[in-house]
Amino acid sequence: DAGVTQSPTHLIKTRGQQVTLRCSPKSGHDTVSWYQQALGQGPQFIFQYYEEEERQRGNFPDRFSGHQFPNYSSELNVNALLLGDSALYLCASSLRAGLGEQYFGPGTRLTVT
């Protein structure tokens, strides 16, 4: 049983560009959350998707958007990249009806130059 998978592993982009990160949840999970982890800090919640809709959102600008597909996989899109967007982006999956434990993927390391 595959856990949470993310692609790509690493990504280098230039300021002003756009990026798309992808996530496949753990088998049987229906909810996907995205977190941003800057170097030396704890993960910060970006948003959460369930039934193909954004259900919760953290304190991130509209440049950050997402999507969930019928197979529960998800994408995170970031427009107009800033240097400060450089971070590890973590995807986590869970069961909507569960007690909240989330299972994390290995992350995508985004570097903006």
Added chain:
Amino acid sequence: AQSVTQLGSHVSVSEGALVLLRCNYSSSVPPYLFWYVQYPNQGLQLLLKYTSAATLVKGINGFEAEFKKSETSFHLTKPSAHMSDAAEYFCAVREPNNNAGNMLTFGGGTRLMVKP
């Protein structure tokens, strides 16, 4: 709004010594609480969770944590540190019975170093 404070961004112990990593939360109601571990260049792995059942929770790799409502704490302990325990540890909370979702709020993390 919920918040999590992890006292001590770095903790160093000798191999075989007691590990104590501190976590305090701020919430209007007793939340669900979690400890995650992150090894270099990896994602987060769930160590243990408290979801309003037993206040002493046992997790993987010999770790355990005790929920103390009066102290709003959920400290992580392990009786004897191994070299393989060296990693970053994160405490996280979520509001129970939140129909909007199950987002986690993380603390800033504690880097555990184990000396031979």
